[in-house]
Structures are given as structure tokens and as C-alpha cells.
Amino acid sequence: MTAYRALVPFSGGIDSTAALYRTLNAHRDASFLVFRVQLVNGASGSRAVMEDRAVNGILDSLRAMGLRHFTYRRLAYDYSQLGAPPIWDSEAVNFAAATCLRAHPEITEFIEGAIADDYLQPGFDDRLAQIAKILYLVSERTPETLTIHYPLRAESKAEVMRSIPRELLAQTWSCRFPIEGPAWDLKRCRRCHACVLVDRVLEAHPDEFADLGWT
Ligand SMILES: [Zn+2]
Numbered sequence: 773m774t775a776y777r778a779l780v781p782f783s784g785g786i787d788s789t790a791a792l793y794r795t796l797n798a799h800r801d802a803s804f805l806v807f808r809v810q811l812v813n814g815a816s817g818s819r820a821v822m823e824d825r826a827v828n829g830i831l832d833s834l835r836a837m838g839l840r841h842f843t844y845r846r847l848a849y850d851y852s853q854l855g856a857p858p859i860w861d862s863e864a865v866n867f868a869a870a871t872c873l874r875a876h877p878e879i880t881e882f883i884e885g886a887i888a889d890d891y892l893q894p895g896f897d898d899r900l901a902q903i904a905k906i907l908y909l910v911s912e913r914t915p916e917t918l919t920i921h922y923p924l925r926a927e928s929k930a931e932v933m934r935s936i937p938r939e940l941l942a943q944t945w946s947c948r949f950p951i952e953g954p955a956w957d958l959k960r961c962r963r964c965h966a967c968v969l970v971d972r973v974l975e976a977h978p979d980e981f982a983d984l985g986w987t
Pocket residue numbers: 946947948949950960961962963964965966967968
């Protein structure tokens with residue numbers, strides 16, 4: 773069985789794509805377990821479709837770039853019947869990740885894609901502490917046996933967007949509540965927190981990211 777160095781949660785969004793790409797690029801001699809937890813809850817069905825499309829496209833591009841030292845696993849939970857999600861998505865993701873860690877005692881690192889802009893949200897530090905607690909409790913690990921890395925924590929959204937190849941960036945999907953566009957396509961809502969952060973970057977650097985066609 774392959775011995776993995778780190779568990780890398782991957783949603784197909786900008787931040788987790790950057791965390792994954794940069795981790796793979798920096799450690800070409802190790803193997804990584806890339807882990808997607810698809811949550812279907814509340815009104816997130818169309819988001820799940822767009823995230824899956826992003827994930828599959830980005831992983832194919834990484835392989836084409838020669839970054840093949842990872843295994844991809846996907847788990848899906850549908851709790852849409854509960855109505856409004858009873859817990860934060862990040863809590864559900866870390867619970868599932870911790871369960872995965874129990875099956876992989878050789879893994880000593882966990883990659884968390886939080887960026888500097890996230891820390892500006894009220895209560896973000898508390899939420900991050902809470903999901904770290906879930907990860908340690910459920911996996912029965914300690915900070916001595918599992919290190920959580922935050923490779924993007926000092927970077928703004930614009931810096932994170934610049935740090936990855938444009939081919940990858942163009943395939944990411946970050947919108948939480950996609951809306952229906954023409955021809956059955958789904959578009960960014962431009963209202964959710966993720967869209968607002970991206971739109972701020974697009975407004976501040978209109979020429980730099982124009983080719984993405986996200987405006
Ligand atoms: Zn949105």
C-alpha cells in the first residue's frame with residue numbers, strides 16, 4: 773500500500789486548488805492522498821455539480837503537468853433532507869477527513885487552505901480552532917502525530933490566484949450558490965462570500981484576470 777505524506781482536502785475552489793498544486797510541486801518525492809468530501813445539503817445541489825466538474829478537470833490538468841504523485845478519493849454525503857445545514861461544511865469535511873486519517877496511520881500532515889482574507893471574517897479563528905479540534909478528536913491524533921499546515925495563511929486572494937498556473941485557475945469553482953444561466957449552464961451568483969472576495973480581486977485588477985471571463 774502507498775504510504776502517504778499528507779491528506780489534502782480538495783473542493784475544486786481557488787484556495788484548495790492552490791494549496792494542492794503548491795504542495796504537489798514542492799514535494800515531488802512524496803505521495804499525497806487528495807480527498808474530496810462532497811456535501812449535498814440545503815440548496816447546494818448545483819454547487820456539487822460545478823465542484824465535481826472543477827475537481828475532475830483540475831486533477832486531469834495536474835496529471836498532464838506531470839504532477840501524478842497523488843491518489844484521489846471522493847466521499848459524498850447527502851443530508852439535504854435536513855433542510856438548513858445543521859453544521860458548517862468545514863466541520864463535516866474535517867470529521868470525514870479524521871475518519872480517513874484513522875485508516876492511514878502513516879499520514880503525519882494535513883493541508884488546510886485558509887487564506888489571509890478568511891482571517892478577516894468575524895469568528896473565523898474560532899471556526900478554524902473548532903475544525904482543528906474535530907480533526908484531532910475524531911482521528912485520535914495529537915499535534916505531535918499530525919501537523920496541520922496552512923500554506924496560504926499569509927496570502928490575499930489575489931496573491932493566491934497569481935500563485936497557480938492560469939490553466940488551473942480557470943477551472944476552479946468557488947461560488948457557494950450557482951445560479952442558472954442560459955443554455956442550462958450555471959453561473960457564479962456574485963453575492964455569496966466566495967464570489968464577493970473574487971469580485972473584489974477582479975475589480976482591483978481588471979486587466980490581469982480579464983481572460984478568465986468571470987465578470
Ligand atoms: Zn457565489
